[in-house]
Structure formats: C-alpha cells, structure tokens
Amino acid sequence: MSILVDRSTRVICQGITGGAGSFHTDQCLLYGTQFVGGVTPKKGGMMWKGEKSGRELPVFNTVAEAVRATGATASMVFVPPAGAADAIMEAADAGIRLIVAITEGIPVLDMAKAKRFLKSFPGVRLIGPNCPGIITPGQCKIGIMPGPIHKPCGPNERGVGVISRSGTLTYEAVFQLTALGLPQTTCVGIGGDPVIGTTQIELLELFENDPQTEAILLIGEIGGTAEEQAAEYVARHVKKPVAAFIAGQTAPPGKRMGHAGAIISGGSGKAQDKIAALQKAGIEVAPTPADMGLAVQKALAKKK
Amino acid sequence: MKVHEYQAKELLAAAGAPIPRHIVCKTVQDVATAFDQLAEGRGVMVKAQIHAGGRGAGQLVGYPEKLGGVKFCATQEKARAVAEAMLQHPLKTLQTGPQGQPVRTLLVQADAEPAQEFYVAVVFDRSQGVPLLMASAAGGMDIEKVAHETPEKILKVPFAPETGLLPFQARRMAYELGFTPEQAPVAEKIMLALAQVYLQKDATLAEVNPLAVTKTGAVVVLDAKIDFDDNALFRHPDIAALRDEGEENPAEVRAAKAHLNFIQLDGTIGCLVNGAGLAMATMDIINYHGQAKGVGPANFLDVGGSVTPQGAVEAFRIILSDPKVKGILVNVFGGIASCATIAEALVKAGKEVGFRVPVVVRLEGNEVEKARAILAAAAADLPTLKSAPDLTSAAKMIVELSQ
Structure with a gap:
C-alpha cells in the first residue's frame, strides 16, 4: 500500500x-x-x-x-x-x-x-503548487525529485510517509532515511506557497489510515500556522509515531525566505512557535536538518 | 514589493478614497513651495518617504534634536528646516536597523489633525484561503500589539475574491466600528477602495492606519501602506513602475537581477545553497553549532534548482561583497544533476572570484565521489576550500575555520 x-x-x-x-x-x-x-x-x-x-x-x-x-x-x-x-x-x-x-x-x-x-x-x-511532486518509491514518480535516493518498501515491509513544504530539504530528509535503512511509502511535497491544494492535516489522515505506513515525517517551515494545526491534529487523531523538522529558526521577520509562503508576518509564523506546538503534541522534533532521519528513528523507538 | 505612502494613497484615491491634499517633494525649495499651496494659514505635515514603518516614532541619525520622520510645521521656515534635516540625515525606525534609511522624498500634506483614529486593512487569510477585511477602532497605534493584547478589539470580515468586498459588508463594518451615520458612507468608500486595489492590483497587504476623523469632521486616509505580490507584477506594469530600488538592500537588488534569492543577515558565515527550504535549514544549522561562539549566518541564498558556473560566480561575489563575512558554507543537494557538474561549477567560480575566506563545501547526491575528487584536485588553486563529508561536520568546520 x-x-x-x-x-x-x-x-x-x-x-x-x-x-x-x-x-x-x-x-x-x-x-x-x-x-x-x-x-x-x-x-x-x-x-x-x-x-x-x-x-x-x-x-x-x-x-x-x-x-x-x-x-x-x-x-x-x-x-x-x-x-x-x-x-x-x-x-x-x-x-x-x-x-x-x-x-x-x-x-x-x-x-x-x-x-x-x-x-x-x-x-x-x-x-502543490510550487512543490517537487509526489513519489511512491519503486512504483510511481510524478514530479522533479531524484528517484534513486528513495528506498521502496519490500513486500510486507512497512515504511515512512513524508510530508514537506520544501524541495531539496525533502531530498535531504529522504536521503537520511534511506541511509538509515528506513524505506518510504509515499513522499509528498505539498508546496511552499501561501495557498496550496492538499494540507498537512489531510496527508496525516491518509498516512494514519495507510496500513503500510509505520511512521510519518513532517517537514515544515516558517509562515502561516499550518504546523500548529497539524500538531493539534496529531495530538487528537494520529497514533503512529511522528517526527518533524521546522526550517527557518534564524529567519528574520517580514522577509520572504525564497518560498512565497515562508514569511513571518504580524507576529505569526515563527519557527519557535511551531516547534513548541509540535513538541507539545508529543512529536519528535529534529534539532538540526542533519537529524531528520534520526528523529524518525527516535519516534519509532519511543512508540515500541 | 513595497511602495511609498504617497504612492499607496494615490492608488486608493484613484479607487475613490478621500485623502488629504498632498505634494511630493524632492528638495527644500519644493517643500517651501508646497507649504504655500497647502498651509491655508494653519500649517502642513512633512512626512519622510521611506519603506520602513514606525516613522513618526523614529529618529534622524546624527541630528542633534529629537526629530523623527513625521512633523507638523506651522510656518514655512519650520517646514524648510525640517525638510533640510530629513533630507540630510538617515531615518532610523524600529524596522530600519541602527544605520537608518536615507530619505530622498518628502510628502507635504495639508493639515488634517485627527480627533479619532481607526485601523482598516485587507490581508490574506492563509487558513481560509481568502482575503480578509480587518478593522479596529483602536487605530493609529501598533496593530500587532492590539491584536496580541486585546484581540476582541479587532473585527474581521472574510470576502470572496470573485465578488470582492460587498457594499453591505463595508457598511456593517463601518457601523460596528462606531462611525456616525454622516461619517459611515465615507468610511465604507475607503474600505471598498482598499479591497478594490487589493484585488485588482494583486496586493498582499493594503492598510490604512490611521483612517482618521479629523477635528473638522472629515473622514480621510491619513497614512497607507500597500505591499504587492511579486509573482503578479508581470500583469501590472503600472505597479512594477512604482518600485524604488533605492529603498532596497543593494546586494538583494543585485542578486534578484541574477535570479538568485538572497537576503542579507547579521552574521559572519555566508551561505550558498540550492533550494529555499534547505537554505533556511543551512542557516539554522550554522546557528545551532555557532551560536555559543557568537557565529551565525550572514545571508540566506537560494541559487535555485541548478548550479551553473555563472550563477555561482555572481553568488560568491555577492556574498564576499559583505565585509563581515569570515567564511562560506556551500551546501548543495545534487538531485538529478550530477554533483560532479556542481563541483566543476564551484571550482570555476572560485578561480574566477578568488576566495579571501575559508570555504567549506558539502555536496550530497548523484555522483558525489566524483565531485569530491574534483574538489580535492583543485586544492592547489583554491587553498581555502575544504570538502566536508556531511552536513553536521560542514557546519562545525566553517564555524571553527571562521574564528
């Protein structure tokens, strides 16, 4: 699946x-x-x-x-x-x-x-829009992500579902998962714009209901309050282990950081607030982008 | 894209909102002439035109007396003196940084002393995906503070982008804000103009603060701010023409011309990264390992999907034009493109630009071994360039080497 x-x-x-x-x-x-x-x-x-x-x-x-x-x-x-x-x-x-x-x-x-x-x-x-696309490793790739960094799930093997607002940062995360031997079920780039089609919550629900998905990695960034809402959803409805990373802890307010949606405005959208909300929901938050794969491992270990 | 107060007001006036009479001035002489035309025996407001907010509470840097960017002048002599001070000293506000922003344009405005101040704005509500009219009777002051401390004082009306703000929505808002039946129709007009400019010109923020009822009973736009969607400028040449590059960071203007996404920061480590998310994350990891030693990122730089020699040359030049920079971290995830091609581009750029500071390169992805060999072979020509095996050691290395 x-x-x-x-x-x-x-x-x-x-x-x-x-x-x-x-x-x-x-x-x-x-x-x-x-x-x-x-x-x-x-x-x-x-x-x-x-x-x-x-x-x-x-x-x-x-x-x-x-x-x-x-x-x-x-x-x-x-x-x-x-x-x-x-x-x-x-x-x-x-x-x-x-x-x-x-x-x-x-x-x-x-x-x-x-x-x-x-x-x-x-x-x-x-x-999307403004996203790398979606891939079910070994089966179907619709987008611009590099295929070979992904690890398909073997028969009867469970894997990690990935949800991300970014492109290359997702590749970085997938690369780390593959290096740790963690296969992926499906990886979805939801896009870096202020208006996107599919939200983090909708995908959390799909992954929670997918029997092959064992854990979920959520990669967010500054701007908007989608991660806060996702954290609340996880606390209420998600039983699977969830790990996360939020990019932009050092981003200044009022500046658009490349992605149209990555902007701290009117005091909302800060990385610190998102991280606090995710941690409060029991989500394992990676302290640096080099620890995204490890955070998934930790989240898996905690639930066992 | 940001525009000046006078440009925002003129756009709103064209959409039917009343604004006080004003004249845009570049010199002290212009201001004196404008005074004669607008004072009507009372005086004028002289307002410095810079893109940053908080002008009234700001201070002219190096000016011996307390003077910000907004001043009432009762006489022509006073207007001349204020204009001269503003044009000669940069204006520092909470949003400019300590060096302040040079003032090149002044707005001379007919006196419209407010008796009551309101806040109205159209913003984009990301969670609903529609524009939102926001208003408060607590205008004139910091609206973020009002929103934080007394959110119940802010009224909100979402509206459909297809129909725009409807007259009844504006009318209801006007009465709920407490405008009198005489004032309400004008307040409605201002709100409808805000929404119209927002939708027709693809704004991301259209704000009137304050919307004032003056001591003589007039309802006017006393100050306005409009930001536009950069992605929609292609269909608004009239708006694109309002750009004032003098207000923007010169390095950021230069980078935009080379299709590089660049933002200047305060730290000492320059970053060159592909992809916006990874670029932010790279800044974060430098900060994570450097913070205790006082080391942080000097910039955000996303070179886009592919790294070309020309793009890398310009990127390194822009990073190195900042004298604070004591080291550079290159973090590139080679997806479909080969890391070897990226390494060649970096070496070529390095030879052309010359690295005066340590440069640590972390490449990952397709054909990374070949890329590391290319970097190692260039060691004789580029002695300050080092290759790192992974992201964490790259961040630690550049923090170390920069000290």
Whole structure:
C-alpha cells in the first residue's frame, strides 16, 4: 500500500512540450511512471518523444481530449505561472482526480480562486503548487525529485510517509532515511506557497489510515500556522509515531525566505512557535536538518 | 514589493478614497513651495518617504534634536528646516536597523489633525484561503500589539475574491466600528477602495492606519501602506513602475537581477545553497553549532534548482561583497544533476572570484565521489576550500575555520 499514487496511476503532463515539462516527463518515464500523454494547446496531434527514454506520447490541445483518449486520472502541471491556475482548473473540469502542480510563482489570488473552483469537484485532489511532486518509491514518480535516493518498501515491509513544504530539504530528509535503512511509502511535497491544494492535516489522515505506513515525517517551515494545526491534529487523531523538522529558526521577520509562503508576518509564523506546538503534541522534533532521519528513528523507538 | 505612502494613497484615491491634499517633494525649495499651496494659514505635515514603518516614532541619525520622520510645521521656515534635516540625515525606525534609511522624498500634506483614529486593512487569510477585511477602532497605534493584547478589539470580515468586498459588508463594518451615520458612507468608500486595489492590483497587504476623523469632521486616509505580490507584477506594469530600488538592500537588488534569492543577515558565515527550504535549514544549522561562539549566518541564498558556473560566480561575489563575512558554507543537494557538474561549477567560480575566506563545501547526491575528487584536485588553486563529508561536520568546520 501507499497513498494517492501507485504503479497503476495513469498520468499526463500539462506543458509537456516546454523545457522542464519535457525533461521531467522523460525522467518520470525512466523511473517507471505510467505516463500516457501530454497537453500543450496548439500542439495537439503531434507525438512527443523523450530524449533519454526514447518513449513517444501523444500530445493533445485540451485536457478533456487527453482524458477521453488515454483514460488518465492524474496530471503533472508544468504550465508557466500566468496560465497555471487555469491549467489546474481545466484538469479538474476534465475529470483528472489528482493534479500535481510543480509550477513556482503563481499569483496568490489566482490560486485562491482556483482552490475555490476545485471545491465544486469533490474527490479531486490538488498537490502543490510550487512543490517537487509526489513519489511512491519503486512504483510511481510524478514530479522533479531524484528517484534513486528513495528506498521502496519490500513486500510486507512497512515504511515512512513524508510530508514537506520544501524541495531539496525533502531530498535531504529522504536521503537520511534511506541511509538509515528506513524505506518510504509515499513522499509528498505539498508546496511552499501561501495557498496550496492538499494540507498537512489531510496527508496525516491518509498516512494514519495507510496500513503500510509505520511512521510519518513532517517537514515544515516558517509562515502561516499550518504546523500548529497539524500538531493539534496529531495530538487528537494520529497514533503512529511522528517526527518533524521546522526550517527557518534564524529567519528574520517580514522577509520572504525564497518560498512565497515562508514569511513571518504580524507576529505569526515563527519557527519557535511551531516547534513548541509540535513538541507539545508529543512529536519528535529534529534539532538540526542533519537529524531528520534520526528523529524518525527516535519516534519509532519511543512508540515500541 | 513595497511602495511609498504617497504612492499607496494615490492608488486608493484613484479607487475613490478621500485623502488629504498632498505634494511630493524632492528638495527644500519644493517643500517651501508646497507649504504655500497647502498651509491655508494653519500649517502642513512633512512626512519622510521611506519603506520602513514606525516613522513618526523614529529618529534622524546624527541630528542633534529629537526629530523623527513625521512633523507638523506651522510656518514655512519650520517646514524648510525640517525638510533640510530629513533630507540630510538617515531615518532610523524600529524596522530600519541602527544605520537608518536615507530619505530622498518628502510628502507635504495639508493639515488634517485627527480627533479619532481607526485601523482598516485587507490581508490574506492563509487558513481560509481568502482575503480578509480587518478593522479596529483602536487605530493609529501598533496593530500587532492590539491584536496580541486585546484581540476582541479587532473585527474581521472574510470576502470572496470573485465578488470582492460587498457594499453591505463595508457598511456593517463601518457601523460596528462606531462611525456616525454622516461619517459611515465615507468610511465604507475607503474600505471598498482598499479591497478594490487589493484585488485588482494583486496586493498582499493594503492598510490604512490611521483612517482618521479629523477635528473638522472629515473622514480621510491619513497614512497607507500597500505591499504587492511579486509573482503578479508581470500583469501590472503600472505597479512594477512604482518600485524604488533605492529603498532596497543593494546586494538583494543585485542578486534578484541574477535570479538568485538572497537576503542579507547579521552574521559572519555566508551561505550558498540550492533550494529555499534547505537554505533556511543551512542557516539554522550554522546557528545551532555557532551560536555559543557568537557565529551565525550572514545571508540566506537560494541559487535555485541548478548550479551553473555563472550563477555561482555572481553568488560568491555577492556574498564576499559583505565585509563581515569570515567564511562560506556551500551546501548543495545534487538531485538529478550530477554533483560532479556542481563541483566543476564551484571550482570555476572560485578561480574566477578568488576566495579571501575559508570555504567549506558539502555536496550530497548523484555522483558525489566524483565531485569530491574534483574538489580535492583543485586544492592547489583554491587553498581555502575544504570538502566536508556531511552536513553536521560542514557546519562545525566553517564555524571553527571562521574564528
């Protein structure tokens, strides 16, 4: 088991003919993801070819067409910022169930409207935007993360579920887990923007209910109060061991630290408050980014 | 992106909000002329235009008397003297740092002495994912303090981004704040203008503080602040044109031009990292191992997904332009790109820039052994460059070497 994606997931790429969309579709194919097509308006009818994989995929003008022709249920969005929110809404309207938006730099109000639009499509899930994507190691990778650092769960083996607001910091965490021999069930980059599709709480619930997931690693950062809410949720509803790390303990207030959502404003969003809330909920918080894997080990040991 | 008070007020005025008459001035002579036009026998307010808040309670650095960035002037002579002082001394506020911010522009404003002060703002409510009108009858003062100590004094109305703030929502807010039936329609107008500018121009914060009822009974925007979403500037050339680079940190402006995410901090260890989360975490681990020795990060720097020789050259130059920097920690997680390519880029950049301080490099990921060999081979050319086996030892090494 895993959450949200596995080897049967049929995926298209919106923005497949662009540089990044093309490169990463190719990388995902090499990893084994079942990509079945792509969408680029005005380029419908052509065949896309992966440079390294050599695989060919049909390109469509609209997501609706792509879904009809391929039966895709998931989409990886690489559309540039100005059109990305529209691409997300198009995917939902066309019947895509899982939308993974990689694009960075979408205006906040565009995402606010897109997220409200998605409310009329129950069962449609958006991951991101401004995220590395989602991976179930050994089965399905939809995103830009390096595949080989992950460790798939063997048959009857349990693993760690990873939830993160960041990209390379997630790779760092996964690398540490793999080095400690801890396999991962699914790793989800939820995105660094102020408005994101899937929240930490929703994923905590999915991992709590996934029998293969043994422990959860939550990687947060400054800005907003999502980690405080997640901590409260863990205290009430999560029985599995949870470890966490919060980036930005040394970030000054009022400055946006790279991610649009990583800003301490009006006295809220501080790392110290998040860490205190997580610890109060019994979560093992790593003191430094070098200790994320160890924190998971400690959390596992405590529950045994 | 931030703009000046006068720019924020003019945007609100264009959306229908009443503002006191004002003239934007660059010289003492401009101020004298503006005084004659606006004083009407009473006097004017002279207001320093810098992006930082807390101007009224601030102090001009090096000026012998107590004088901040906002001053009422009853005579033209006084206005001239105040203008001269403000244009010649940097203004220090709680938000500027001890060196203060040079004042290049002054706003001369018709007298509008407040009898009552309110706070109104539109902010983004992250947990609900919608804009929020926030208001308080305890205006003029530090709203964060009000929010912290007496949260019940702050009224909140979320509104839909598709419809904008509705007239009834503004009306209800105006009456709940205690405006009289004569004043309420004007207060409503100001709130609707705030919401309109916020939505139409992609603001992240639109604030009027104070919204004043003057001693003569007028309801006006006395001070305003608007921040804009950098990611939406591509569709607002009029807003992008309001950027005042002179108000921004020069190193940060330079980095932005090279597509580097850079923020200046107070410490002595420069950081060069790929990815924003890892960059923050790298600052944190330097602090963790260095704090007791008084060592901390000198900057936040995210070079983005891929490390190129050109990007690394500019990144090292920007870090080294800070004389406080006594060491640099490079922390790169090579995901899909090979660490060897990254190591080559770093060595090339090092040879071009020249490292005057110790540099510790921690690479991890794809082809890391090859990368370490490349760094080791460059030791003769780059004697201050050291390779670290892992993140913890990298942080400890740079703290040690910088002392």
